[in-house]
Amino acid sequence: MKTKVQNISTFIGCHTNYEKSNLVLFGIPFDGTTSFRPGTRFAMQAIRSDSYGLESYSPYLDMDLEEQNIFDGGDLELALGNTEKVLQTIENFTVELLDDQKKFLMVGGEHLVSLPTIKATFEKYPNLHVIHIDAHTDLREDYLGEKLSHASVMRRCHEFLGDDRIFQFGIRSGLKEEFEWAKKHTHLEKFTLKTLPEVVAQLSNMPVYITIDLDVLDPGVFPGTGTPEPGGITYRELLQAIGTLQSLKHIVAADIVELSPQYDPSGASTAAACKTIREMLLILSK
Amino acid sequence: MKTKVQNISTFIGCHTNYEKSNLVLFGIPFDGTTSFRPGTRFAMQAIRSDSYGLESYSPYLDMDLEEQNIFDGGDLELALGNTEKVLQTIENFTVELLDDQKKFLMVGGEHLVSLPTIKATFEKYPNLHVIHIDAHTDLREDYLGEKLSHASVMRRCHEFLGDDRIFQFGIRSGLKEEFEWAKKHTHLEKFTLKTLPEVVAQLSNMPVYITIDLDVLDPGVFPGTGTPEPGGITYRELLQAIGTLQSLKHIVAADIVELSPQYDPSGASTAAACKTIREMLLILSK
């Protein structure tokens, strides 16, 4: 019989096998330190399924996913309840990818999962710079005594990256001390992305990791997240920013985090995640 | 007894009877070719009910539905599962309306239902031009082998309208070949409505049919649709466009399609549809 096995599910347009691919998409269904409303563990499953409501062709970039060599590596299987072990598993996996000379786009999960992927990337590219687009500073020293928290992820990254390596945009929420701390240790633009072009110009030849917390979007367009923060950017502004990021010559990896699809049953938030993934996969494929 | 029968339900302000009306509102609860997420069949019922959360007076146009002569003709009753038969029924109904010298505003249903209403209108007005406001090109040759699909409706219309009759605005999704095809056969503006004023000026004396796929709106303001596509226009931009359309001297008919109310239980999407219907009814009444 010639029955096709239909039940392999990938993100639209990502069917290249691992060996032939130069870019790997994978998911990390982890929300174990989310204090307020969990659910980012469900993101990647919703994203794969709903990606078929999207086209693989981008009229913004005039590129098509079908013409790239992208492997969808599925999701990491993770034991819950033991955060350190989880982060180690992610880091090991990322090291393997980088050893195999793959670029990657990781999809969270909560923002803490960027810590091991940024760390592994930094180990390969010691001159790594991080562009961080988010509503929140994520610069807390700890959260209720826990150092490994999605509210602290950039602070933890700073511990190995050091000063002047983290560039934060769109930030509209945090403790007063986080904003104060940022003045000395990071580039932090409040509320908007206006300084992005000049930062991109400055980093154009550097190895760059891009981490996008989708809650930078206004909850009007992206309500499907754990901590909606009104007053965010529009989706057109995000598209424009991605257009700007194209000028970077050496994007080595990226991630997109904090979709909680169940808080937006309309699917609009998942659609926003899907479209952002498509655009980011395309600029990573250049 | 003087009991009033209360259970007649019309769109707010549309109580003129058929004979005295010069404008007819009607619904087509059909979503039979919707590939991704069905539900536009429920649009008109939700719209009639929620229209009472709106006022009949428009402060934008300084006009009131109560002062126009509009008949709400209810919904067509359609057999499901047999698309050709459905389209024929719609076309026959539309021919009758036009024979009776009525203008009309049809409310979908999925976008395929515009095919028979545009066709019937074209038969009466061979010089018909179509203004098409949408997120999607709708120019596919076919969808999984089916020529009658909501992804192909404008391509099917082109078969009888011919070149230079279709004007597309706000388009931000489609296959690469659809965008290529459009370059030769239609006016297609990507992403925005900026060229609308000049097109309106050009068509000001022509018979014009306006078809609005509400998914042109950003999913932030209009999540209640089958295929949300981020990066759309704001509701204010749509209001402005409708203001621009007022300059057309000969709008003969219009439609508003693709609300799926169940994907937005907040009612905001249905409210957007209601308000658009009110504004379009008012400019059709001029």
Add this chain to the structure above:
Amino acid sequence: MKTKVQNISTFIGCHTNYEKSNLVLFGIPFDGTTSFRPGTRFAMQAIRSDSYGLESYSPYLDMDLEEQNIFDGGDLELALGNTEKVLQTIENFTVELLDDQKKFLMVGGEHLVSLPTIKATFEKYPNLHVIHIDAHTDLREDYLGEKLSHASVMRRCHEFLGDDRIFQFGIRSGLKEEFEWAKKHTHLEKFTLKTLPEVVAQLSNMPVYITIDLDVLDPGVFPGTGTPEPGGITYRELLQAIGTLQSLKHIVAADIVELSPQYDPSGASTAAACKTIREMLLILSK
């Protein structure tokens, strides 16, 4: 690298490949004639995903899916809007399965999809008997003039099966004429399943096809369906019925239809479908 591809999704415990399997599970995501509330197209995707909230072991039957040889063949890809073509595609697929000497469990989709699978099975087993567990008679001559409707599926099956081959249980809704018609042509038990043991005894050596419309369950336990009909059976009664069905020596195929998962976001209805599938797969494996 030793990356596992995680994104193959099957029903829990169904990983045998096609060649080694003797039982095939597959889905038909079709709801094209559903008159009232569509959505059964989403059933199989929800079922595969939520099956992992279940165990593969049944304490009722003391059997484990992991110890059977079951292939999950994915879902048929179907063109929408053309019902006849869809049914032909399903029939062709089913014939192939039967030619390869496989038993099967089909998961709908609306009930009309049982027509081609029962027809194909009947062609192989001319002495086929059908056990039909449902809230509705499904014996309409037509629905709004359409003969191919989920309200007519058993009437269409009768056209080739003939009298005394259809055994209906749990029926609590239909036209008066359907109940009258059934008196002459089928075994129909209203409201309950009390006569199932005697029918099973009578059919114990016959080739039997079992079609379960899950709306036979009370909407309290199974609200996720297009036309909830209060007063149905409890889930324990369904489990007991499946226990009774074990005595049949020659079940050749079965189906489970009419889950619309989106009407029950709690997941309880999908869980009921999953558990029913597990139990039916196990008795088909005997």
Add this chain to the structure above:
Amino acid sequence: MKTKVQNISTFIGCHTNYEKSNLVLFGIPFDGTTSFRPGTRFAMQAIRSDSYGLESYSPYLDMDLEEQNIFDGGDLELALGNTEKVLQTIENFTVELLDDQKKFLMVGGEHLVSLPTIKATFEKYPNLHVIHIDAHTDLREDYLGEKLSHASVMRRCHEFLGDDRIFQFGIRSGLKEEFEWAKKHTHLEKFTLKTLPEVVAQLSNMPVYITIDLDVLDPGVFPGTGTPEPGGITYRELLQAIGTLQSLKHIVAADIVELSPQYDPSGASTAAACKTIREMLLILSK
């Protein structure tokens, strides 16, 4: 043109006009004293629409709504915020119906709306007895000082009906003093409906008003209500009770209250209300 006006909406099978009808169905969309969760104002609109998911034929009673003479009188239009005025409007309307020799089935709204309909019925039938099926005693002297409350409706009815006229079944919630008070003034059966047959036998020649608060049903089968109270009766038990009520020779009116459809988006609760209305309309038509 022969356009049919389709947008008259009635409950299924209730198209007789007022003059020819002997039974009137009408709705009271009032929830103004609901303390916990409002929403019964939306019941009748949902019921009319969803009644088309039901058949007009009852296999339980072997009767068909289409063969009765029932008028659907729509909903009363009521000013909110002034409870006394609302109740007076309802009472006046009910008096008119009774003066015209109509039986009626009223659909709430919250339970307080039974006060004016029972009062008007009592004025015509001074020997009136009331069968009250409910989860709650509804016998409070007042609620936060307000005497007109849905928690007090039966206590208010007792003020004109007097002792030994109210028969309460299925009651499983109330203040201790309400249960104590009931011992002296009403027949109150806790938890179940076991004494219904004997009460029906006793009242078989009396004029009887039946008031059914649907929250008597277990929240499993009827979650769509303001104050779900676990441990209620099954839908089959309610059907059996309605079967028992058939023996009453002189049912003069009835009501069905407390559906809040928005708390059960699956539609199962609305379906339960629709089916109960169908059965009650049929026994009122005898």
Add this chain to the structure above:
Amino acid sequence: MKTKVQNISTFIGCHTNYEKSNLVLFGIPFDGTTSFRPGTRFAMQAIRSDSYGLESYSPYLDMDLEEQNIFDGGDLELALGNTEKVLQTIENFTVELLDDQKKFLMVGGEHLVSLPTIKATFEKYPNLHVIHIDAHTDLREDYLGEKLSHASVMRRCHEFLGDDRIFQFGIRSGLKEEFEWAKKHTHLEKFTLKTLPEVVAQLSNMPVYITIDLDVLDPGVFPGTGTPEPGGITYRELLQAIGTLQSLKHIVAADIVELSPQYDPSGASTAAACKTIREMLLILSK
């Protein structure tokens, strides 16, 4: 034992006791005249709980709630069904607050609850001016004969405030006569807030009461309200307006009304309310 009682719930950062506070936050869970969709009674409970998803620090104003002296006084307990009594209770409570020299921020509830708080404030400050930010005129003479309605609240306030005291912004819905009436009696800006800076300049030394109906926001960002009206302002525009209001030297009280949290289960609307409350509490604290 040193068990802390944790189940006191206040808005984030509002733990000062009554005596030491100079600003009081309180809620009025009343929606008794809401004609279309009730639910504002649930606003304050959702707001208190979800405020912990927000930070107490505002990067817009560079101020922190924790450093102010704010008392969260809970919610008024109100009898439903008797609107006059409710309004009197609110007025009495407000008079007490003002007698104790407290400023206050009241959170509704429907807009009618602003009537008694504005009235009490006017009695203390006869030169009171009201800034009214809203989608709706709220200037109806009555609604279905009822003078006490949320659609009439500003008209009722005008009865004691008189001409040239009410300044309305963002208005995009109303009867034609309301807009006409406003031309003579209030300052009314349609659609936008452009004239706010000049009005603020004009009122900078006056006692001012600010009433914000959150439905002034576009339903895209604030779907959680009874009557969503498309075409509203963005959240950034509201933030800018609050920034402008800082220049007022004598804001004596304010309110924020018309959140119905259950219409937006994503929590985005509640988050918008929370953030607006934080910003308003901070400018009231100056």
Add this chain to the structure above:
Amino acid sequence: MKTKVQNISTFIGCHTNYEKSNLVLFGIPFDGTTSFRPGTRFAMQAIRSDSYGLESYSPYLDMDLEEQNIFDGGDLELALGNTEKVLQTIENFTVELLDDQKKFLMVGGEHLVSLPTIKATFEKYPNLHVIHIDAHTDLREDYLGEKLSHASVMRRCHEFLGDDRIFQFGIRSGLKEEFEWAKKHTHLEKFTLKTLPEVVAQLSNMPVYITIDLDVLDPGVFPGTGTPEPGGITYRELLQAIGTLQSLKHIVAADIVELSPQYDPSGASTAAACKTIREMLLILSK
């Protein structure tokens, strides 16, 4: 001013202060090891709020919460992501309660939180017996390598309790090896609670801890849980079981776990939890 602080929220009828109470109610908002669908962290907040839809009087037990001395101690504040630390915190808290000679009813949270409360209770009462009512065995040796999992809680308890101390009822899901293991180490009744009376008789003079996983209920009546398992007990059967438990002379503590309120927005599941808490508080108060 005499403003009452209204924003203390307790479970209905539980206002006694700690010192005077002999029974303490408290919540543990922890779901950190929940593998499938999290959300039990939201249970206690929903329960406190919705308990006011219930009466404090039980007509089943003829007892009133208002007449008992119960303290609602709020919820433990827990750091997420570090399970061992969380369990230690819970154990320490429980030891304090027991040292103060309090009985307690703990409300989860996922089932793993019963481990530290049972352990602390066992340390005070070495002869402790545990009655475990649940859909799942909870006897896994580990889950994906983690020993601290809600699927392993009873296995972990067995490590200190030993054989013949755990009595399991209603179990209908687990691995085959769990059922096998139980045959040697616990009393396990599959599917029903029929042996509960004899076990109660046997334990009547023993110190007993009762742990109720609410998913023992059929998902029809209790869909609000992470892993709905069809075929469960009815709410009436649970009420009957609680009635049976009354005969135990020495219930020292109890817990009720696994409500995830967000999966059942109707509130029916939360109502089931509230009523179960009321009944359990009353029998603990005897």
